[in-house]
Amino acid sequence: MTIRKVAIIGLGLLGGSIGLAVREHAAEIATTGFDRDPDVRAAAGERGLAGTICETAADAVRDADLVILCVPMGAMGDAARNFADTVPPSAIISDVGSSKQGVAETLAAALPNHTIIPAHPVAGTEQSGPNAGFATLFTNRWCILTPPADADQNAVDALDEFWTKLGARIEIMDAEHHDLVLAVTSHIPHLIAFTIVGTASDLEDVTRSEVIKYSAGGFRDFTRIAASDPVMWRDVFLSNKSAVLEMLGRFTEDLTALQRAIRSGDGDALHDLFSRTRAIRRSIIQEGQDDERPDFGRKDHGEKT
């Protein structure tokens, strides 16, 4: 099974980056693209996010070997139903959603006779929309495939090959485990960031202007992910509710223990934790999953002397 034509449904950061990455790294594959927003379609056409920008999803998926849904999780069902009548029976259906159990159920209900292989490229920025994508977004990032237990192995292999061409590294896991892992490495960090940025905005004894001025003390880091797409993230928390609540419970327990250590002046407990957490960053850098330069290499620091 060889993928020669890919239909990209939804032309925001992820959909657009897939289109650009195909053009740069797998030019033998044709792409069509659709977005329900006409302004997005126009911008996508100007940037060349897909070889052909179609006016309907039904048109975009005709003759596709692979259809990738790049819409918020809450819109997956409608998006799939919109092209159900024209998508070839042989087409692989996939997506890029951040949680996988819910998506698998939604797509199976909308397209009961298709091979559905959900996927999650663990990559992104805080920006969204048709101007946010770029061809190297997936380079050296992991793409997790969560095929159902009875999935067609040829389809899994074809999707693996597709994402590998785009620069990603592939991992296969079951959807339930995916949702637990990503609750830790993505959903809870976003939830915490949204919360602290909200808390800081609403204070009466510290002004918003002060929060902004002194944000280089650490707060500004959180504002980056708290600037992510609101609709996408609303849908992540609604669709991965149980894993998020489970992990949030564990975080809250640990935070309460730290609060107690501060209240009682237990410097050793604080020092122990703060020493352990350094090791994880070193591993992340060694594994090529972050920029090793201080402060992510932010440009406002100029060069080291």
Next chain:
Amino acid sequence: MTIRKVAIIGLGLLGGSIGLAVREHAAEIATTGFDRDPDVRAAAGERGLAGTICETAADAVRDADLVILCVPMGAMGDAARNFADTVPPSAIISDVGSSKQGVAETLAAALPNHTIIPAHPVAGTEQSGPNAGFATLFTNRWCILTPPADADQNAVDALDEFWTKLGARIEIMDAEHHDLVLAVTSHIPHLIAFTIVGTASDLEDVTRSEVIKYSAGGFRDFTRIAASDPVMWRDVFLSNKSAVLEMLGRFTEDLTALQRAIRSGDGDALHDLFSRTRAIRRSIIQEGQDDERPDFGRKDHGEKT
């Protein structure tokens, strides 16, 4: 009052950056430096972090117009007592500590006859030690001075002028308000980051290897500040206990409200918050307090197409 000679006590990230910034931006000012760790003194000499590296703090402060303590908060008292006998009566005593009420009391007790003007340059990276500093660390960052109510205005002006030469923007506020503001913009963000990185490290159902591999989903951002100096941060939380606990209480209330919204499937509440938090990031970028490029301009993304 003109500052012609500055003694830097403690030659880590902050102390070293002050020395390098003086050399680059205010070469007319002489610097001496001391660190209690002989290895740090040796490294400081090699990098030229101060014009003269002294073997004792008592030597470093002789003839100084300004002494800046750049040691963890818990070490301020001992560090000041070590040079109390040789520091000129006219020297301004200052520091770079992250909380200010406790430092003011500690330094006043150690040097009761000196003019003490605590200061906090809101700048740093996750790295520490004598090799971490660089001359542009303070460029366009805010430096907050917290002079006591009866402070000598000439001394305040001289310190203002000094930090301005190093590229910083100056704000004056009282120590109590400083400690509340920085609890929000720096201490709580660090506490949360240390906690979530600790939580993620200790899970049994998600391996550490998985946490590292999929950290690009958001978690890796938190690992940067959770890699900060453990001793410094232990002392921050011990010395700013009441403001930290107050702000932590407000954060926890907001997190609990969001937890309830997730549990009850209240998508509107989630969307409302996630939409509001975008605005703060825009303001931070407009004010020149962060890099506007997506993902802080991390280099692993390559260039936009």
